[in-house]
Amino acid sequence: MNSNAFWHFLTLQLIKERSKHLSVIFISMMILFLLSSVLFISSSIRFSLEETLKVQPDFVVSRIQGGTAVPTPVKWSDELLDIYGVSQVTPRVYGRYFFEPKRKSFLLVGVDFMEEQSHQKLQTLIDKTDIKAFFEGKQMLVGQGVKDYLETHFYKDAYNFLTPEGKFEKVTIFNTLPSQTNLISNEMIVLPIDLARKILGYTEDEVSDIIFNVPNTDEWDMMTDKLSALHYDIHVVNKKEVEKSYANLYNYKGGVFLILFLILLFTFALILYQRYSMVYSTERRHIGLLRALGWSINAVLRFKFTETIVVVSVSYILGVLFAYLYVFVLGAPLLSQIFLGGDNLTNDVHFVPVLDFSVLSSIFLIYALPFIASVLIPVWKVSVTDPKEAML
Amino acid sequence: MMNEVFLSNQVIVFLLSESTLFSLLFIAFVVSFKILLKWDFESFTPYQFTLERQAYLVSTIIYFVFIMKFILIVYFIFTIDVLSLLVPGAMCAAGVITANDYGSYLLILKLTILFFLTLWFYVHYYDMRTKNHLWFKQKSLLFSSIFLMILLELILDFSYFSHIDTQIPVNCCSTLFGQLEGANPLPFGLSINMLLILFYLLYALMILTIKSSQTLLYIIANILFVYIAYYAVVYFFGTYVYQLPTHKCPFCMMQAEYFYIGYVLWGSLFLATYMGISNALTTLLMGKNHTRSQINVAYLLSLFVLLCTAYVAVYYIKNGVLL
Amino acid sequence: MMIQIENLYRTFHHGGNEVPVLKDINLNIKKGECVVLTGVSGSGKTTLLSLIAGLDKPSSGKVLIEGEPISKLPDLFASELRAKKIGMIFQHFNLFEHLTVNENVTVPLIPSGLKMKEIQTKVDAALNLANIRHKKETQAGRLSGGEKQRTAIARALVADPNIILCDEPTANLDRDNSLLFIEIVKELHSLGKTIVIATHDPLFDNLDFNSTIIPMLDGKIVEEFNDE
Numbered sequence: 001m002n003s004n005a006f007w008h009f010l011t012l013q014l015i016k017e018r019s020k021h022l023s024v025i026f027i028s029m030m031i032l033f034l035l036s037s038v039l040f041i042s043s044s045i046r047f048s049l050e051e052t053l054k055v056q057p058d059f060v061v062s063r064i065q066g067g068t069a070v071p072t073p074v075k076w077s078d079e080l081l082d083i084y085g086v087s088q089v090t091p092r093v094y095g096r097y098f099f100e101p102k103r104k105s106f107l108l109v110g111v112d113f114m115e116e117q118s119h120q121k122l123q124t125l126i127d128k129t130d131i132k133a134f135f136e137g138k139q140m141l142v143g144q145g146v147k148d149y150l151e152t153h154f155y156k157d158a159y160n161f162l163t164p165e166g167k168f169e170k171v172t173i174f175n176t177l178p179s180q181t182n183l184i185s186n187e188m189i190v191l192p193i194d195l196a197r198k199i200l201g202y203t204e205d206e207v208s209d210i211i212f213n214v215p216n217t218d219e220w221d222m223m224t225d226k227l228s229a230l231h232y233d234i235h236v237v238n239k240k241e242v243e244k245s246y247a248n249l250y251n252y253k254g255g256v257f258l259i260l261f262l263i264l265l266f267t268f269a270l271i272l273y274q275r276y277s278m279v280y281s282t283e284r285r286h287i288g289l290l291r292a293l294g295w296s297i298n299a300v301l302r303f304k305f306t307e308t309i310v311v312v313s314v315s316y317i318l319g320v321l322f323a324y325l326y327v328f329v330l331g332a333p334l335l336s337q338i339f340l341g342g343d344n345l346t347n348d349v350h351f352v353p354v355l356d357f358s359v360l361s362s363i364f365l366i367y368a369l370p371f372i373a374s375v376l377i378p379v380w381k382v383s384v385t386d387p388k389e390a391m392l
Numbered sequence: 393m394m395n396e397v398f399l400s401n402q403v404i405v406f407l408l409s410e411s412t413l414f415s416l417l418f419i420a421f422v423v424s425f426k427i428l429l430k431w432d433f434e435s436f437t438p439y440q441f442t443l444e445r446q447a448y449l450v451s452t453i454i455y456f457v458f459i460m461k462f463i464l465i466v467y468f469i470f471t472i473d474v475l476s477l478l479v480p481g482a483m484c485a486a487g488v489i490t491a492n493d494y495g496s497y498l499l500i501l502k503l504t505i506l507f508f509l510t511l512w513f514y515v516h517y518y519d520m521r522t523k524n525h526l527w528f529k530q531k532s533l534l535f536s537s538i539f540l541m542i543l544l545e546l547i548l549d550f551s552y553f554s555h556i557d558t559q560i561p562v563n564c565c566s567t568l569f570g571q572l573e574g575a576n577p578l579p580f581g582l583s584i585n586m587l588l589i590l591f592y593l594l595y596a597l598m599i600l601t602i603k604s605s606q607t608l609l610y611i612i613a614n615i616l617f618v619y620i621a622y623y624a625v626v627y628f629f630g631t632y633v634y635q636l637p638t639h640k641c642p643f644c645m646m647q648a649e650y651f652y653i654g655y656v657l658w659g660s661l662f663l664a665t666y667m668g669i670s671n672a673l674t675t676l677l678m679g680k681n682h683t684r685s686q687i688n689v690a691y692l693l694s695l696f697v698l699l700c701t702a703y704v705a706v707y708y709i710k711n712g713v714l715l
Numbered sequence: 716m717m718i719q720i721e722n723l724y725r726t727f728h729h730g731g732n733e734v735p736v737l738k739d740i741n742l743n744i745k746k747g748e749c750v751v752l753t754g755v756s757g758s759g760k761t762t763l764l765s766l767i768a769g770l771d772k773p774s775s776g777k778v779l780i781e782g783e784p785i786s787k788l789p790d791l792f793a794s795e796l797r798a799k800k801i802g803m804i805f806q807h808f809n810l811f812e813h814l815t816v817n818e819n820v821t822v823p824l825i826p827s828g829l830k831m832k833e834i835q836t837k838v839d840a841a842l843n844l845a846n847i848r849h850k851k852e853t854q855a856g857r858l859s860g861g862e863k864q865r866t867a868i869a870r871a872l873v874a875d876p877n878i879i880l881c882d883e884p885t886a887n888l889d890r891d892n893s894l895l896f897i898e899i900v901k902e903l904h905s906l907g908k909t910i911v912i913a914t915h916d917p918l919f920d921n922l923d924f925n926s927t928i929i930p931m932l933d934g935k936i937v938e939e940f941n942d943e
Binding site for chain 1: 396398399400401402404405406408409412413415416419445448449452453456460463464467470474477478480558
């Protein structure tokens with residue numbers, strides 16, 4: 001089939017039957033928009049998490065009693081340092097501080113500002129902070145969500161923490177954590193480690209957990225075994241397990257959504273089948289005429305399927321484009337909360353644009369394949385119209 | 393847990409696509425079976441004319457399935473590569489494919505189905521150009537066989553994905569393809585040099601016989617070439633793609649860090665094989681020949697060989713030594 | 716022999732009833748001949764025409780075009796025949812109303828594999844022959860009856876077929892346009908085309924060029940005689 005003449009004729013036919021095609025394109029776009037938005041958000045979050053995980057320590061060691069986490073003895077750090085292959089051992093102090101009983105909570109993170117941090121971003125943050133000024137009083141760095149929440153509760157510059165001993169500790173807000181880290185830092189408060197200990201009720205020789213790195217990944221499995229042998233109440237988690245559990249969480253959320261989406265898709269397929277089966281006599285006569293003028297069934301089939309592919313492609317491009325704008329430019333209002341939980345502090349996160357082959361091809365397959373499959377039989381039926389229909 | 397695998401986006405999309413294609417193919421099979429029973433091309437009855445129209449439905453469905461199967465095998469490889477994140481010990485698709493017994497059989501079955509679909513296309517092409525549908529019955533029987541293979545494929549698809557255990561570690565490619573205890577993994581006890589000589593010789597033989605009347609020789613050469621080429625790529629050329637003499641894997645080269653070159657390499661080899669053998673078989677059994685096909689096959693084979701050679705050449709030019 | 720028809724039967728099936736429309740038609744049409752099938756509505760002339768064109772399939776019998784049996788040809792061959800050897804002019808013109816004259820005449824050549832330039836050359840030649848080139852860019856829906864007829868003629872001629880089939884060509888035309896049509900037929904006849912016209916218009920009873928009138932009644936050919 002000659003390209004130019006074919007495409008010219010195809011365009012004219014598409015314009016002629018635009019009402020039929022536009023309604024299909026519109027519904028397709030809506031469905032694609034919904035699907036793409038969800039997948040874009042999901043993959044963007046996963047990307048951000050992966051980026052965050054990259055800078056996480058390889059191992060986290062803590063103490064458990066009766067299945068729950070309890071303060072970890074800081075002297076375990078020395079035992080860890082003795083193990084060959086372990087580097088950058090850092091004890092951590094952090095915990096949840098409840099603003100009021102059963103109300104919102106903050107994540108308090110104690111940092112030893114004098115030591116080198118194993119967490120790269122934290123290190124960068126510390127490098128940027130004027131340590132001298134910071135230590136001039138009891139001060140803290142807060143996440144955006146914390147700042148907003150405190151402000152609405154009339155705490156503009158400082159907050160009085162209630163320690164487990166019943167004393168108040170007034171801590172001033174020094175600065176806000178960078179907004180790009182909102183995904184993690186939104187409800188975070190960074191404090192000097194001793195202040196954090198006081199507020200969270202840890203003694204001098206207690207920490208929440210101890211982190212360290214093991215550069216040789218082949219040793220990780222062996223390391224877990226070694227550590228577990230150190231103490232009966234030691235709990236060891238490595239980065240790969242965390243990565244996997246995040247992947248599973250997002251797979252789970254995404255998977256459940258996708259399965260529900262399939263129901264919508266099935267309905268759409270039925271509608272398509274119906275719509276394409278409604279062949280008006282004009283269309284039948286036109287096809288009959290083409291056949292009478294010498295078009296073979298193959299030629300007609302090629303024509304009708306190209307028509308379909310154009311509709312599919314246009315819907316796909318528009319649907320994905322609008323989803324891209326909605327998620328990565330407008331920040332996906334409403335939809336983002338489904339993924340970010342929204343049960344603690346409100347998070348004003350900006351999604352990192354992540355467009356990879358996996359997402360785009362998955363969207364295309366889940367849409368285009370069922371679409372073409374639904375219309376295949378109706379399109380065939382009209383394409384094999386007898387040429388003598390032209391005589392009627 | 394089986395759930396983790398089944399809930400991954402790619403697996404859902406993949407299984408949905410395979411199921412949709414199977415449903416269409418089932419319709420085609422039922423129609424084709426009915427046509428095969430009652431087909432009488434010389435007859436003038438309205439029923440025969442209806443059957444002729446329905447034959448177009450069958451060929452349209454097969455055409456659509458044909459295109460989608462090629463797309464889906466790429467997506468399948470891509471999916472299992474992504475799954476390597478969930479499966480402990482797997483660094484690429486190699487580990488995931490061997491996560492259970494079904495994987496390797498499934499992959500081989502998929503590659504076989506693609507060949508038979510290509511063959512069906514060649515037979516269909518020639519059948520449509522006869523005045524009395526000379527090969528209609530043979531074509532229909534071939535399709536019936538393909539349908540049964542695809543039924544098996546669908547069962548294997550679900551079995552494979554449902555038996556991937558994300559708790560049990562698998563072997564990564566270095567274990568699967570590495571040379572353990574000095575044992576020679578190459579076929580026929582060949583050395584690497586002999587393997588390469590055979591590789592290039594077979595390529596030359598194919599190029600020489602592709603347009604000649606020696607179709608049987610071509611078919612044998614092609615089948616042998618695929619077998620030898622597999623080992624040549626995994627145990628020699630691949631190491632130049634990875635620039636590491638110990639990295640032997642047919643799958644890692646399909647990852648982003650190697651610019652997905654694996655898809656081009658394996659794609660050109662298999663496409664050339666499918667078209668080459670299909671064309672040779674139709675020449676042998678039906679006396680029909682397609683020159684354009686032969687030219688395309690020659691181009692694809694050359695692309696494959698050139699690409700393999702280029703990796704070695706570039707490495708040598710850059711470093712002055714071979715691995 | 717251009718067109719040979721042997722023992723042709725066509726029976727329609729309507730709700731369990733069999734309606735024989737053509738009964739035992741035997742006809743030979745030579746190359747360059749002009750044949751006029753006459754008869755009242757229901758005599759079977761349109762059905763016969765559609766069988767010659769390969770648009771319909773007979774219940775039994777044979778239709779041969781240039782010695783080639785066309786009734787049981789697979790679609791690929793049948794459509795090629797229609798595209799290259801037969802030009803059809805329909806009773807109701809059957810143009811694509813939303814397309815221009817030029818675009819309408821292009822339609823039969825789209826699957827041919829020819830380049831756009833070659834197609835346009837052929838289209839221009841056909842438009843000239845049918846004397847409708849001046850209306851090239853006019854939408855078909857806006858043409859008069861006569862202009863539509865000439866567009867249909869151009870479309871039938873664009874692939875330079877040897878056979879032209881016309882089904883009631885003057886049924887929707889006034890007398891002047893009908894006469895114009897007959898002039899075009901005369902010219903086509905002089906170019907050596909084989910022409911078959913199915914009509915009940917008495918204007919065709921006395922053509923001033925060599926033609927054969929074949930009356931039909933009740934699905935059969937009544938008799939055959941030459942018009943001198």
